[in-house]
Amino acid sequence: MTDTALAHAPAADRRRGEGLTAGMLIVPASIFVAFCLLAPLAILFRYSLNEFVTTKKMMVEAVTLANYVKFFTDPYYTTILGVTVRVAVTVTAVCLVLGFPLAYVVARTQSRFKHLLIIAIVLPLFVGNAVRAAGWMTVFGSRGFLNTTLQWLGLIDKPLEIMFTETAVIVGIIAVNLPFMVLSLQSVIEGIDRSVEEAAFSLGAPPGTMFRRVLWPLALPGILAGTILTFILAMNAYATPFLLGGPLFKMMAPLIYNQFTQQTNWPFGGAIAFILMTVTLGLTMAANLLIQRRRAS
Amino acid sequence: MTMALAIIRRRARRWALNGAAAVALGYILMPLIFVIWLAFFRQEIPSFPPEGYSLKWFAAILDQRKFVDGFRNSIQVGVLATLIGLALGVPAALCLSRFQFKLRTPLANLLLMPLIVPGVVLGTAMYVFHVELEIGLDMDVLGTFYALVAGHIVIVIPWVVRLVTASLAGVDRATEEAAQNLGANPWVTFWRITLPTIRPGIVAGALFGFVTSFGNLEMSLFLVGPGRTTLPIVILQYLEWKIDPTIAAVSVVQILLIGISMLITDRYVKLARVV
Numbered sequence: 006m007t008d009t010a011l012a013h014a015p016a017a018d019r020r021r022g023e024g025l026t027a028g029m030l031i032v033p034a035s036i037f038v039a040f041c042l043l044a045p046l047a048i049l050f051r052y053s054l055n056e057f058v059t060t061k062k063m064m065v066e067a068v069t070l071a072n073y074v075k076f077f078t079d080p081y082y083t084t085i086l087g088v089t090v091r092v093a094v095t096v097t098a099v100c101l102v103l104g105f106p107l108a109y110v111v112a113r114t115q116s117r118f119k120h121l122l123i124i125a126i127v128l129p130l131f132v133g134n135a136v137r138a139a140g141w142m143t144v145f146g147s148r149g150f151l152n153t154t155l156q157w158l159g160l161i162d163k164p165l166e167i168m169f170t171e172t173a174v175i176v177g178i179i180a181v182n183l184p185f186m187v188l189s190l191q192s193v194i195e196g197i198d199r200s201v202e203e204a205a206f207s208l209g210a211p212p213g214t215m216f217r218r219v220l221w222p223l224a225l226p227g228i229l230a231g232t233i234l235t236f237i238l239a240m241n242a243y244a245t246p247f248l249l250g251g252p253l254f255k256m257m258a259p260l261i262y263n264q265f266t267q268q269t270n271w272p273f274g275g276a277i278a279f280i281l282m283t284v285t286l287g288l289t290m291a292a293n294l295l296i297q298r299r300r301a302s
Numbered sequence: 303m304t305m306a307l308a309i310i311r312r313r314a315r316r317w318a319l320n321g322a323a324a325v326a327l328g329y330i331l332m333p334l335i336f337v338i339w340l341a342f343f344r345q346e347i348p349s350f351p352p353e354g355y356s357l358k359w360f361a362a363i364l365d366q367r368k369f370v371d372g373f374r375n376s377i378q379v380g381v382l383a384t385l386i387g388l389a390l391g392v393p394a395a396l397c398l399s400r401f402q403f404k405l406r407t408p409l410a411n412l413l414l415m416p417l418i419v420p421g422v423v424l425g426t427a428m429y430v431f432h433v434e435l436e437i438g439l440d441m442d443v444l445g446t447f448y449a450l451v452a453g454h455i456v457i458v459i460p461w462v463v464r465l466v467t468a469s470l471a472g473v474d475r476a477t478e479e480a481a482q483n484l485g486a487n488p489w490v491t492f493w494r495i496t497l498p499t500i501r502p503g504i505v506a507g508a509l510f511g512f513v514t515s516f517g518n519l520e521m522s523l524f525l526v527g528p529g530r531t532t533l534p535i536v537i538l539q540y541l542e543w544k545i546d547p548t549i550a551a552v553s554v555v556q557i558l559l560i561g562i563s564m565l566i567t568d569r570y571v572k573l574a575r576v577v
Contacts, residue, residue: 037456106322138541180329
């Protein structure tokens with residue numbers, strides 16, 4: 006997700022009068038996003054400090070941290086946060102392991118069908134999470150593809166309960182996030198000169214060593230970008246846990262939705278939203294620091 | 303002998319690598335393959351093996367008003383949000399890649415921020431914002447068509463800015479300067495030189511923006527009013543109750559439309575370079 010084009014400023018060219026043009030070009034979009042995104046976030050944060058009277062189902066103006074305290078002192082909610090982090094970490098690790106070989110093959114292939122390969126990877130991204138969840142429902146159901154096949158093979162007597170479990174949710178989110186990981190890795194691997202790999206081989210390095218000492222360090226920016234993106238998306242997953250996890254399995258995003266629409270507890274829903282964003286950003290930054298420190302040493 | 307062994311080992315490694323890649327690709331495509339398969343089942347219950355195959359579910363889509371309405375709403379919102387998103391995003395991208403100014407980095411971050419904020423948080427924040435606006439302005443905001451479009455514009459802008467900035471990075475400014483030296487004013491330079499060179503970026507930005515808007519679920523859940531539901535929400539609400547070939551047929555139509563539009567876009571811009 007990091008943009009090289011945006012990260013590097015263009016060569017400075019300051020001419021008189023250009024400031025005005027520049028302003029006219031960027032101000033409309035900036036005002037629009039500020040008005041439609043920053044203002045709502047500010048209001049949501051203000052709401053999260055309000056009080057909620059449960060008996061009357063009403064929001065009362067206040068400045069209190071009660072909603073945040075409530076979240077972190079009630080094991081019901083901290084468990085949901087724990088499950089969300091656990092699912093996100095698992096998903097990210099599996100995506101990295103599964104995604105690397107595919108990204109490598111896509112980056113190095115000389116085939117003229119490369120663009121079709123890319124489309125096959127990108128297409129599912131655009132089809133929507135609900136549709137993909139429907140695919141998994143067909144596979145996992147008690148009379149679905151997996152259970153029927155296993156029974157036919159004589160491996161199980163009665164259908165396995167896979168729908169509405171954490172496993173189903175993890176399997177579903179991996180499929181959703183894998184394309185993002187592959188695309189992040191592929192773009193970086195494509196930029197690594199093939200002759201670097203050849204050089205390692207001709208100096209006698211076995212593939213494992215070449216991967217560890219050459220490919221991995223060079224691909225690290227892509228690995229970081231991919232894992233961060235995958236982790237954030239998994240933390241915020243809504244449709245997949247909602248449809249594959251069922252009513253009892255809870256993750257953070259469905260919890261926020263539930264607090265807002267079912268409980269109409271806006272202050273608490275707002276607080277959970279900010280907790281989710283803060284935890285996600287915090288863990289991402291911590292992992293980033295850890296990797297960079299290990300790289301430096 | 304050792305040579306032969308080395309060659310065999312090398313081949314084995316290549317097969318292992320390609321095999322691992324195929325597993326990952328299969329994993330990505332598996333849910334789509336099963337949805338497409340289910341759409342052609344004869345029986346209504348998704349049990350395996352299918353009792354037979356039929357095309358009747360595709361006709362059944364048209365009987366259900368909610369799918370047709372949802373599809374129409376999604377197209378309307380997506381087209382409008384993409385057009386306005388382009389009008390706002392393309393100039394912003396031009397500015398970001400052409401000028402150096404103090405607020406450049408914060409503004410770039412602001413415009414890309416909607417990509418990072420979780421969909422559910424976007425939705426809740428806009429929901430409370432619309433409630434406040436409604437109270438403050440004393441007019442309908444929440445659940446209106448234009449409020450939904452405004453939300454979608456916010457998620458279209460970052461794609462336009464990213465992809466157009468990326469394509470501007472490859473443009474040689476010398477051509478523009480040459481045009482201006484030859485007497486072209488800034489507008490003529492833009493229309494005749496800059497715009498044609500960044501057209502691939504604009505096409506890609508429009509496509510990604512539209513598809514993001516068309517497929518958006520989490521944010522829209524909070525913003526749609528009664529009778530204005532978009533297609534992804536209709537699909538989600540249907541799947542909450544049951545999975546059957548009708549919903550699979552709806553999905554197949556969606557997969558086909560998106561697949562075709564991507565193949566067409568790929569002719570203009572290499573998708574491998576813009577994603």
